[in-house]
Amino acid sequence: MLGWTDDRLLADVLPKKEATALTKAFGYTTCQDLLEHTPRAWSRHGSGVLAEDAQEGDMITCVGEIMGVRHFNTRDGKGVIRVAINDGRTVFTASFFNSSYVGRVLREGSRAMFAGKLKFYRGEPQLQHPDFLILPRPGERAAGSASLKTLSLYGDPDELLRGLDHVPIYPATSRVASWRIMAAIRHILTTLPPVPEPLGEVPAGLISFDEAVRGIHFPGPEGPEPHLERLKYNEALTLGLVMALRRLETLRRHAPALAPVAEGHRARLLGDLPYELTAGQRTVIGEIAGDLSQGEPMSRLLQGEVGSGKTVVSLVAMLQAVDAGRQCAMLAPTEVLAVQHARTLTALLADAGVPVSVVPLTGSMPVAVKRQALLDIVSGQADIVVGTHAIIEDTVEFFDLGLVVVDEQHRFGVEQRARLRAKGREGQTPHLLVMTATPIPRTIAMTVFGDLEVSTLRELPGGRKPITSYVIPESKPDGIRWAINRIGREVEAGRQAYVVCPRIDGDGGVHQVYELLGHGPFRHFVVGYLHGRMSSEDKDHIMGRFAAGEIQILVATTVIEVGVDVPNATVMLIREAENFGVSQLHQLRGRVGRGGHASTCIFHTLHDNDGRIAGVAATTDGFQLAELDLIHRQEGDVLGTSQSGTARTVKLLNLIEDYALIERATHDATELVARHPLLAQRVVLEIDRTDREFLEKS
Structure with missing residues (x-):
């Protein structure tokens, strides 16, 4: 974590049972592992923990005020307690069966955390027999399901829970609830000595590193924002230092000076x-x-x-x-x-x-x-x-x-x-x-x-005609017929077409679509197919025939994304466009419109009203689409972190919203490397081997 680590073993700091449970649930073994398990949300006075953003079947943790408690019996005589909960944005219910204890401790007006599997009944969200933990107000005592015994391992639950300005809500599992993680982290923080500033001084306008490490979990009245900002800055600075050091290393090498020759x-x-x-x-x-x-x-x-x-x-x-x-x-x-x-x-x-x-x-x-x-x-x-x-x-x-x-x-x-x-x-x-x-x-x-x-x-050379894009859902058969007819008209006019499929085999695959089109609406044309399992010789042969105009319609996978230049290709149909990324769709579309003819790209979708595909169709500006891509993808995927392990290095940064912070950190990193390259090298040594491999491969 930018020049600082807490390598104490969880087993040496936490009760053995708790350390084992956290390792089994998340793979964590050190205190730093757990301290980097940051909350997904913070609840202030029971609001804003995003219960309505969850999907059915998700394990959710939420904080809410109990609006009402109703007791009734089912037809077979089972006692049911149904509790109405308001988390500040959503009202949902929690049902408990044959539990007199729940009826005694869950009371209207109390505030509590609930954790369980989300279900929907007639469109209404509900939890069935969730774990719960009452957050005591003045004059109240802590109470809850079996998890309260776990909290007791760390001392008095009332002392742990009372007076929290913002209750942290952690990514949790069915076996390790959010409040169990909260109690473990709180205990670790009480045993943690002051965290030193990795660069020796607090960056201007930001809080100290020590405050951020602690406040990201338990913010005061100021809320989590200043703590998040400091930790995001550290992430951006770490990346900036790696890049600045690499630039410095390049400048230390020697290259042949190749000045332009006037008559060459x-x-x-x-x-x-x-x-x-x-x-x-x-x-x-x-x-x-x-x-x-x-x-x-x-x-x-x-x-x-x-x-x-x-x-x-x-x-x-x-x-x-x-x-x-x-x-x-x-x-x-x-x-x-x-x-x-x-x-x-x-x-x-x-x-x-x-x-x-x-x-x-x-x-x-x-x-x-x-x-x-x-x-x-x-x-x-x-x-x-x-x-x-x-x-x-x-x-x-x-x-x-x-x-x-x-x-x-x-x-x-x-x-x-x-x-x-x-x-x-x-x-x-x-x-x-x-x-x-x-x-x-x-x-x-x-x-x-x-x-x-x-x-x-940014400019395209003169003579290139714009590409007109359309989105046609599978549910609109008239649109599908129009797309087929449009391809046919272009080919009859002497042009060529691509049909892109998301797979080779199976329903909607290259082989099936090739057979359907080649023996159906395009039986009078020369139709070919191309995919990645073909040999290099066969691929080259097919692409050569298409480039020469011998094949009029090419059914292919994304193997044509980076391929030959065919100026005569003026129409492309991309089937099941939702299976492709924004940048990939833009790259594919760029295969047409390369000559002096007006061109068309048709995005076929299996779903109606796909906003992402509509966004691609609305513009051919690749730079706008790059930003759209970033919005619709997880930042970790964009950075390649899901494969490399770099999620530990880039975890909190939002690559859309945090531009100003990244820009500042990049500038600061450049200055630091210029002034203190050895300090910069020491600070980034904490990036583990897989992270370094990812950064090197970038």
């Missing part, structure tokens, strides 16, 4: 392009030229929409390196894309009369062709090498590598980029340009990609 290949290409560069392209080309001219390695991220002109920008950068006598490597995620890039670059160079060699290198190349490619690379005959993971292999040696370009950077880990950059000459690190067609929200750019300078292409 770069200048010739720029002078002979058949179209006008956008203002954004010219700006980014200037930024990259400045970086390449320095003796420190460039580390730059170029983000831009599909079709915004990233490829030509990267070619200009590569020619700047070639002019300086260096080689370039372009890494692509698939063989299809690597071959396309090689062809595109070769065509651009040929059109401008630039005598620079482009050599593809992929795993499936014939042995003789691959052997010749390797010879060209090691001898320096190959100026630009375009390939897949094959170019990272130990057998590939460069004569003098000066620039590495990585396309669709999210498909590669940092260790893969590092292996490629290690192929430079002894003592020198090649420059690095990574590219993505998935726009990155500002907070992600600061936290996950904070070690990279960021360039952005």
Whole structure:
């Protein structure tokens, strides 16, 4: 937790039974584990704990005032006590069977915590025989179900529960209730010595770290907000320090200084392009030229929409390196894309009369062709090498590598980029340009990609027509017929179409949809299919036929998300669009509209009124959609934490709402690394190995 740990074992601080229960329920073994189990809500005077946000079957904990207690008997003579509870926003009921004790202690006007499985009866929320704990007011005594005995392990329950300004509500289980966690944390905090400031002083305008660690669980009248703000700042600062240290480490390396040559290949290409560069392209080309001219390695991220002109920008950068006598490597995620890039670059160079060699290198190349490619690379005959993971292999040696370009950077880990950059000459690190067609929200750019300078292409080159999007639910058969007819009209007009499916097999899968369409409404057209289980040769063959116009309608999975450029494709139908992420839908949609023809994307959904899909259809601005993506996804998933364990490092930050705080922490981290790099390194040592792996792979 930013330079501070509490490694005391739970078993050494808590009653043995409680330590065992917490370890079994949550896997926690140390006091810090439990202190980082922060409340999901805080109830002040019995309000605001989000009971109405839960789903049926969820284990919920809520605090409320008892509005009434009713006693009655069922037909078979069982005594029932039904308690009406108001949590400040929702009125719900709790039912107890054959419990005279409940009837004595639960009284109208009392305030209590309830924990149990949520059910709905005629639309009304209710709990059946929940655990409960009365929160005593002046003159009242603590009372409750069996959990009260657990609280007694920590002392007088009245003393524990009375006078809480805000009652913490913790993520709990059916066996370990929220108040049991609360009692354990309270006990740990009473034994915890003052928590030191990791940076030596309290950041201006924030509370102390010690106050935050304690107040996040038991805030006073001020509420949890100032405690949350300080802990969020610590999380953002931790990430900022890691990125600032990585930037510092990069600056300590040496790279070849590749100044532009006035009469070189770069200048010739720029002078002979058949179209006008956008203002954004010219700006980014200037930024990259400045970086390449320095003796420190460039580390730059170029983000831009599909079709915004990233490829030509990267070619200009590569020619700047070639002019300086260096080689370039372009890494692509698939063989299809690597071959396309090689062809595109070769065509651009040929059109401008630039005598620079482009050599593809992929795993499936014939042995003789691959052997010749390797010879060209090691001898320096190959100026630009375009390939897949094959170019990272130990057998590939460069004569003098000066620039590495990585396309669709999210498909590669940092260790893969590092292996490629290690192929430079002894003592020198090649420059690095990574590219993505998935726009990155500002907070992600600061936290996950904070070690990279960021360039952005927002304009689309002239001639591209806008894409019109529609949402059609399965429940609207007229809409489905319209979509089929629209595809048919486009194909009859000489255009091509994609139909994207969320799966390969089964209902709604590629194989089924291919059969239904190919033998049904599109039986007079040439229909093909494509998916990830096909061999590389078959995939290349199908994509080649589609690119050549031999296949009119292609039924595929998201394998086409990053694929060949087919300007003649003008319509796409995405089936069951709710199965795809916002960014993925935007990437898929970008496969059409790449020529000079008006284009259409149709989002089919199984559900009516899907707000997320409607949001995607409403705009083609990838930067707006990146923010929408962040809203609809858990921040941990965006950061990759669910796979890496980094949830312990980034747990409280909200990547939409906390932009100002992240910006401040990033600035503070940069300043701290500049002033005290050793202190910064010591502070971030607490990030565990899996967290470091995640951050490195970002």
